[in-house]
Amino acid sequence: MIRVTIPAGAAGLPLPLWLSRMGYSAILPCGGAGRCGNCRVRLLSGKLCDRDAPEKELIPDENGEVRACRACLPDEETVIGLPDGWDAPGAGQTKKRYPCGALDLGTTTLALRLRDETGGVFETTAANPQCVFGADVASRITATAKHGVETVRECLLVRLRALLAGCAVDRLSVVGNPTMIHILAGFSPEPIGIAPFTPAFSGEKEFPGERLGLPVGAVVLLPSVKGAGYLGSDLVAGACFSGIASSPVPAIYLDLGTNGELLLTTGTQNGGHLYAASCAVGPCFEGAGIGSGVGGIPGAVSRVEKRDGSFVFSTVDDLSPVGITGSGLIDLFSLLLGDGTVARDGKLEQPFTLTGRQAFSDGTLGDVTETPVKIEQRDVRAVQTAKAAVRAGIAALLNAAWIDPDEVETVLLAGSFGRYLSPASAVGIGLLPPDWASETNAVGNAALDGADAALLSPDVRETLAQVSESTHVVDLNASLAFRSAFLSELNF
Numbered sequence: 001m002i003r004v005t006i007p008a009g010a011a012g013l014p015l016p017l018w019l020s021r022m023g024y025s026a027i028l029p030c031g032g033a034g035r036c037g038n039c040r041v042r043l044l045s046g047k048l049c050d051r052d053a054p055e056k057e058l059i060p061d062e063n064g065e066v067r068a069c070r071a072c073l074p075d076e077e078t079v080i081g082l083p084d085g086w087d088a089p090g091a092g093q094t095k096k097r098y099p100c101g102a103l104d105l106g107t108t109t110l111a112l113r114l115r116d117e118t119g120g121v122f123e124t125t126a127a128n129p130q131c132v133f134g135a136d137v138a139s140r141i142t143a144t145a146k147h148g149v150e151t152v153r154e155c156l157l158v159r160l161r162a163l164l165a166g167c168a169v170d171r172l173s174v175v176g177n178p179t180m181i182h183i184l185a186g187f188s189p190e191p192i193g194i195a196p197f198t199p200a201f202s203g204e205k206e207f208p209g210e211r212l213g214l215p216v217g218a219v220v221l222l223p224s225v226k227g228a229g230y231l232g233s234d235l236v237a238g239a240c241f242s243g244i245a246s247s248p249v250p251a252i253y254l255d256l257g258t259n260g261e262l263l264l265t266t267g268t269q270n271g272g273h274l275y276a277a278s279c280a281v282g283p284c285f286e287g288a289g290i291g292s293g294v295g296g297i298p299g300a301v302s303r304v305e306k307r308d309g310s311f312v313f314s315t316v317d318d319l320s321p322v323g324i325t326g327s328g329l330i331d332l333f334s335l336l337l338g339d340g341t342v343a344r345d346g347k348l349e350q351p352f353t354l355t356g357r358q359a360f361s362d363g364t365l366g367d368v369t370e371t372p373v374k375i376e377q378r379d380v381r382a383v384q385t386a387k388a389a390v391r392a393g394i395a396a397l398l399n400a401a402w403i404d405p406d407e408v409e410t411v412l413l414a415g416s417f418g419r420y421l422s423p424a425s426a427v428g429i430g431l432l433p434p435d436w437a438s439e440t441n442a443v444g445n446a447a448l449d450g451a452d453a454a455l456l457s458p459d460v461r462e463t464l465a466q467v468s469e470s471t472h473v474v475d476l477n478a479s480l481a482f483r484s485a486f487l488s489e490l491n492f
Contacts, residue, residue, distance in 0.1 A: 001081040002024075002081065003079065004079070004082055006046075006079070007077055008074075010073045011054075012049075013072060015073060016039070017155075018073060019129075021155060022158075024082065037067060039069050040083070041066060041068045041080045041081060043060045044080060045077075046076055046079060048071040048072070048078060049071065051069075054072055057074075096116060096167060098122070098168065100114075100455040101115065101169045101455075102452040103172060103174045103448075104234060104445060104448040104451060105176030106128060106180070106234075106257060106258075107128060107135070107136065107140070107177065107258040108258055108286050109416065110163070111445055112124050113451075113452050115452070115456075126162075129159045130143075130152060130155060136259065137177060137180075137258065138193065140152065140180075153184065153186060161214070164216065169215075171219075171455055172219050172220065173454045174219060174221050174233075175232065175234040175237045176233060177259055178192055179192055179230075180232070184212065184221075185221060193229075197228075199227070202224045204464075206220050222236065222450075222461075223236055223464055223468035225467075226471070228276070228473045231261060233447075234261070234447035235255060235261040235263055235276065236464055236467050237446070237447050237451050238253065238447040238449075240450050240460065242443045242446045244263060247268065249267040250267045250408045251264075251409060251411070252394070252408055252412070254411070255415050255418070256281060256285050256413070256415065259280065260278065260386075261278050262278070263276040274471040274472060275397050275400050275401050276397075277474040278393075279393035284379075284382045284383055285326035285330075285417045286416075286417060290324070290379050290382060292324055292375075293326075293379075295325065297322070298315075298317040299317070299320055300315060300316045301313045301315050301332075303420070303422075304331035304332045304354070305335070306335055310357060311332075311356030312357045312358075312365065314360075318361055320358075321358070323373065329383065330426060333383055334424070347380075348376070353370070353371065353375075355368055355369055355371060387429055387431045388487075389486065391431065391432075391485060392476070392481075393476060393482065395489075396482040400472070411436050412442075412443045414447065415445060415447075418444075419444050421442070423437040
């Protein structure tokens with residue numbers, strides 16, 4: 001728990017907005033609607049007021065906790081305890097020069113890589129503080145319409161300045177989905193949220209760092225898929241760096257985060273045509289939108305298996321379980337489907353609580369009789385919907401390219417979720433076709449790798465531009481193949 005003292009003088013300001021302005025994360029998966037209960041903070045002293053009726057005091061529950069999204073500040077000093085993972089980032093390196101750097105501007109997570117003059121690398125990650133406005137792209141677009149682009153942008157800049165503190169960076173390349181890139185650049189993403197979902201720009205843009213409010217010499221926004229509102233430079237950079245874009249055989253690249261981005265190539269032996277689509281999978285693969293879901297924070301359950309009939313799970317940093325990540329969730333669902341706890345139509349007879357044994361990195365096991373990892377019917381429906389969206393998106397791409405699933409020879413999973421996802425578990429819940437388990441490999445944060453390579457090589461920048469221009473966008477809203485597959489794939 002992180003202890004935070006809020007001084008008097010900010011009466012009426014929503015608590016999550018104050019936290020974001022101070023550089024803290026504020027994770028609001030449901031966008032502050034008060035539905036999920038995943039934004040609880042502990043009131044240690046003082047009081048908090050009701051957001052909808054500021055004259056009234058917000059009463060903590062039996063654990064001394066309140067929902068941050070329902071709280072605003074009183075005109076007196078208040079002390080609260082934040083969950084792990086909401087902490088403000090530390091400063092970067094002390095007074096060191098970096099000729100180039102790369103930033104993956106994720107909806108949920110920020111990943112920064114800086115290269116010094118000797119080739120040394122400094123890397124760090126932090127939560128995207130814009131989560132205060134909701135967990136997904138749609139909520140960020142809504143927030144810019146309600147609060148203005150500058151309000152949504154400023155909390156991000158506070159976090160980025162903290163990450164870059166003490167660093168002299170000459171050029172910073174940035175990748176992300178179009179909404180995140182638009183907000184960083186100060187452009188309203190609202191047109192992306194309504195038909196025909198047109199971004200203000202897709203090609204590469206370069207700005208003086210001062211123009212964007214960042215302490216760097218220049219910021220290079222790498223190209224997104226041309227004209228696509230939901231296919232960003234993270235997809236283009238990842239596809240190029242991973243080699244998918246130049247694969248000689250049919251191959252597919254899947255980046256399944258808060259938003260699902262999919263890219264299929266027919267292979268250079270078959271013309272090298274590229275097809276891409278974006279599907280709204282919801283945030284469950286990143287731990288949000290699930291009752292006990294968390295990001296990859298210390299204590300998060302990241303792996304689950306069965307040994308001798310008992311559940312065995314691993315957590316980040318070997319700490320006691322505090323919740324479950326997307327990769328652990330897929331493992332668990334595969335097992336629950338296997339033993340019949342969850343039916344193939346998604347029915348859960350009664351809530352499930354994970355117990356069993358915890359596996360530690362030194363090979364030892366410890367008995368665990370109670371964990372906060374609980375699965376309820378709404379969690380099952382969230383996973384069902386996300387899984388169906390991905391499978392239907394894959395079906396739509398294959399249909400557009402006239403390729404059968406068994407013709408695909410390489411499947412690459414990108415991002416932190418893909419890095420830890422078990423292909424066998426993904427096939428077990430129907431997230432991937434049955435024959436793809438042996439063809440599936442994780443490539444880590446290929447988007448950041450691609451952004452890093454872009455400033456080191458003019459050839460990479462040229463390749464990014466070519467992929468941006470040549471990729472065919474498959475509109476899932478207009479795809480009969482998507483609609484048909486989505487309905488059929490709702491069952492596990």
